[in-house]
Amino acid sequence: MSDLTIVLRSLRARLFSTTVVVLLVAVSAGLLLAILSLRSAGERAFERGTGNAHLLVSRDGSPLVSVLNGLFYANSPKAPIDRAKLNELRESFPWAMFVPTAIGDSYRSFPVVATAPEFFSKFEPVLGEPWQFADGRAFDKNFEVVLGSSVARETGLRMGAKLVLTHGSGKSREGAGDEADEHSHVHKEYEFTVVGILKPTGSPHDRALFSDLESSWMLHAHDRFERSGKEKLVTAADLVDDDRNVTGVLLRLPSREGSNTPPALVSQYDKLRRDGSITVAIPSNEVQRLFSIVKSIDVLFLAMAGATLLSSGVAILLSMVNSMSERRRQVAILRVLGASQARIFWLVLTESTIVGLVGATVGIAVCATVLFAATAWLLNAHGIVIAPELDARSAVLVAMGTTLLAAIAGIVPSVLAYRTSVARNLRPIG
Amino acid sequence: MSSPSSHALEITRLHFRYQGRGPNDPGFELQLPSLTLARGEEMLLIGRSGCGKSTLLQLIAGLVDPNSGTVHVGGQDIHALKGAARDRFRGRTVGMVFQTFNLLQGFSAMENVLVALLMSDVPKAQWADRAQSLLRSLGIERLDARAEELSVGQQQRVAVARALACRPTLVLADEPTASLDPENAVNAVRVLRDACREQGAALLVVSHDPSLEAHFARKERLDELMKRRAAHDSTREGASA
Numbered sequence: 001m002s003d004l005t006i007v008l009r010s011l012r013a014r015l016f017s018t019t020v021v022v023l024l025v026a027v028s029a030g031l032l033l034a035i036l037s038l039r040s041a042g043e044r045a046f047e048r049g050t051g052n053a054h055l056l057v058s059r060d061g062s063p064l065v066s067v068l069n070g071l072f073y074a075n076s077p078k079a080p081i082d083r084a085k086l087n088e089l090r091e092s093f094p095w096a097m098f099v100p101t102a103i104g105d106s107y108r109s110f111p112v113v114a115t116a117p118e119f120f121s122k123f124e125p126v127l128g129e130p131w132q133f134a135d136g137r138a139f140d141k142n143f144e145v146v147l148g149s150s151v152a153r154e155t156g157l158r159m160g161a162k163l164v165l166t167h168g169s170g171k172s173r174e175g176a177g178d179e180a181d182e183h184s185h186v187h188k189e190y191e192f193t194v195v196g197i198l199k200p201t202g203s204p205h206d207r208a209l210f211s212d213l214e215s216s217w218m219l220h221a222h223d224r225f226e227r228s229g230k231e232k233l234v235t236a237a238d239l240v241d242d243d244r245n246v247t248g249v250l251l252r253l254p255s256r257e258g259s260n261t262p263p264a265l266v267s268q269y270d271k272l273r274r275d276g277s278i279t280v281a282i283p284s285n286e287v288q289r290l291f292s293i294v295k296s297i298d299v300l301f302l303a304m305a306g307a308t309l310l311s312s313g314v315a316i317l318l319s320m321v322n323s324m325s326e327r328r329r330q331v332a333i334l335r336v337l338g339a340s341q342a343r344i345f346w347l348v349l350t351e352s353t354i355v356g357l358v359g360a361t362v363g364i365a366v367c368a369t370v371l372f373a374a375t376a377w378l379l380n381a382h383g384i385v386i387a388p389e390l391d392a393r394s395a396v397l398v399a400m401g402t403t404l405l406a407a408i409a410g411i412v413p414s415v416l417a418y419r420t421s422v423a424r425n426l427r428p429i430g
Numbered sequence: 431m432s433s434p435s436s437h438a439l440e441i442t443r444l445h446f447r448y449q450g451r452g453p454n455d456p457g458f459e460l461q462l463p464s465l466t467l468a469r470g471e472e473m474l475l476i477g478r479s480g481c482g483k484s485t486l487l488q489l490i491a492g493l494v495d496p497n498s499g500t501v502h503v504g505g506q507d508i509h510a511l512k513g514a515a516r517d518r519f520r521g522r523t524v525g526m527v528f529q530t531f532n533l534l535q536g537f538s539a540m541e542n543v544l545v546a547l548l549m550s551d552v553p554k555a556q557w558a559d560r561a562q563s564l565l566r567s568l569g570i571e572r573l574d575a576r577a578e579e580l581s582v583g584q585q586q587r588v589a590v591a592r593a594l595a596c597r598p599t600l601v602l603a604d605e606p607t608a609s610l611d612p613e614n615a616v617n618a619v620r621v622l623r624d625a626c627r628e629q630g631a632a633l634l635v636v637s638h639d640p641s642l643e644a645h646f647a648r649k650e651r652l653d654e655l656m657k658r659r660a661a662h663d664s665t666r667e668g669a670s671a
Contacts, residue, residue, distance in 0.1 A: 001541060001545060001547070001557065002548065003548070005541070006548075009534070009536045009537055009541070012536055013535060013536035329532070330534060330535075332532075333533075334534075334545070334549070335493070335517065336491065336520070336526050336532075337545060337549045337592075338517050338518055338520055338546070338549030338550065339517060339521075339549050340513065340514035341513070342514060343517075423488045423493050423494050426493075426528060426532060
């Protein structure tokens with residue numbers, strides 16, 4: 001027998017209301033923790049997509065749009081970088097990685113990224129995590145295509161499968177030219193062969209296809225010939241400099257081993273920015289900027305979770321105040337048996353604190369389980385890597401905050417218990 | 431400070447006025463020139479309903495403060511103690527048995543007795559043995575049965591065990607037979623008296639039931655005690671005139 005036994009018996013005596021309030025606190029604490037975890041997980045998921053590129057050069061309207069188009073495939077970049085500018089960029093600095101990309105074609109709404117072989121050897125889709133092939137290899141000749149993991153899963157394409165691409169990123173489907181929107185058409189003349197399927201990376205690249213630049217240039221050269229009324233199956237020999245455009249360049253500067261902060265990054269960034277014909281972005285900075293823009297919504301979510309938590313505190317208060325009529329007699333009995341007013345105060349306060357602590361613990365446990373299950377489901381079903389980390393600090397803070405709130409909610413019923421008249425409450429009932 | 435005393439209870443010139451709260455609760459006045467109870471003594475205090483019997487017990491237990499006068503329990507002026515000190519003293523020295531027993535609902539028979547020991551200075555190692563032996567000596571075998579699962583008679587025995595758990599100097603019983611039929615009432619009084627005698631505790635029972643008079647060697651009527659006060663006052667007034 002201890003004071004804790006008295007508290008637990010009191011909670012058990014009101015099992016239904018105790019359970020309801022504990023669940024309410026658990027939902028509130030779990031919700032708050034989930035929002036905190038998912039907030040950082042979302043940011044991390046975006047950061048994953050930037051890979052190991054220090055800089056991204058394009059001709060998009062702004063650095064943020066450049067990153068959203070060039071790395072997250074939000075839209076097709078509109079303005080190309082011509083061959084002369086590409087060569088000028090290549091020669092401007094001893095880049096550790098120089099990977100041109102051309103984005104504009106699609107397959108069943110999945111973007112097709114035409115790029116150089118270095119895309120697989122030097123670019124890492126996630127910093128420190130190079131590409132891994134689930135099957136096959138990278139392209140090494142024209143009209144070979146590599147599938148991102150989500151593309152392979154959602155289209156059912158296997159190794160050796162043949163496919164044709166759509167010019168533009170419209171909603172057209174292969175072989176369904178009538179459904180193509182006015183800006184897109186299907187390149188039925190050129191058939192691509194699947195030579196590789198990538199393992200999931202948890203980045204937007206999982207939802208893309210990758211082919212070589214020359215094949216892409218040939219598709220567009222074919223369009224050029226068509227416009228001039230010449231029906232011709234274009235080969236590499238037919239390409240002119242105007243065909244050899246790209247929409248972006250992924251750049252990496254030399255850096256010390258184990259460091260991702262090259263000493264020359266700022267100077268090169270400033271130097272490139274002075275060139276008004278191109279847009280230069282530091283992808284990781286743009287992701288942070290994006291999150292600073294959406295932070296106000298973030299705060300709104302947090303405020304909602306906080307309000308829910310507060311309402312659970314009010315629920316504790318109401319539940320305990322409502323139980324005062326039955327509690328008063330118990331208090332009076334304990335006082336007769338020798339319990340001091342202060343001891344009664346602490347007993348009731350402990351009760352509300354325990355409700356908060358148990359609620360927070362249940363909430364954190366449920367939140368961890370649900371997030372773990374959701375993470376596994378998202379990865380298995382959609383190839384999305386949302387890795388909400390239930391960091392110990394957030395969990396402890398939520399638990400402490402919830403418990404403190406419950407304790408504060410318990411002050412009013414504790415004071416009521418403290419002031420309970422012993423004489424009046426020992427009278428026979430009825 | 432507590433001083434050695436041969437009395438379990440010693441009341442001197444106790445005056446308490448209850449103002450009442452309106453026409454339906456006119457209030458009353460309680461005046462006792464003196465009342466003593468020796469250690470181990472038993473006494474029945476008879477009074478009609480509403481005359482202040484329960485209030486007198488609350489005054490003795492230090493749950494209510496008098497307007498004037500003193501109440502010594504085991505030699506200690508209980509009202510001279512304040513706050514937690516008085517609560518501790520009450521828990522240690524005074525056991526109380528109520529008409530409705532006031533057992534803690536949701537607690538087992540054993541736990542109801544242990545709660546009393548929790549508030550005492552009895553070493554924890556002795557709690558279980560003391561509670562068990564008390565309950566068993568009073569005929570309670572289902573120690574883990576919850577209070578609400580026990581019969582009325584069993585509840586009354588648990589209440590007696592709880593009142594005696596801390597080996598009090600004085601046990602106060604407020605209408606202990608009011609909820610019982612005549613046969614059980616006789617048993618209840620016997621149990622209460624036997625248990626107090628065994629533990630060496632003085633027993634003060636207040637009741638409006640005259641049938642209990644047969645069981646007590648010493649019995650008083652509260653209104654007569656009050657009249658003695660009135661007579662005492664008029665004698666003093668006559669002498670001074």
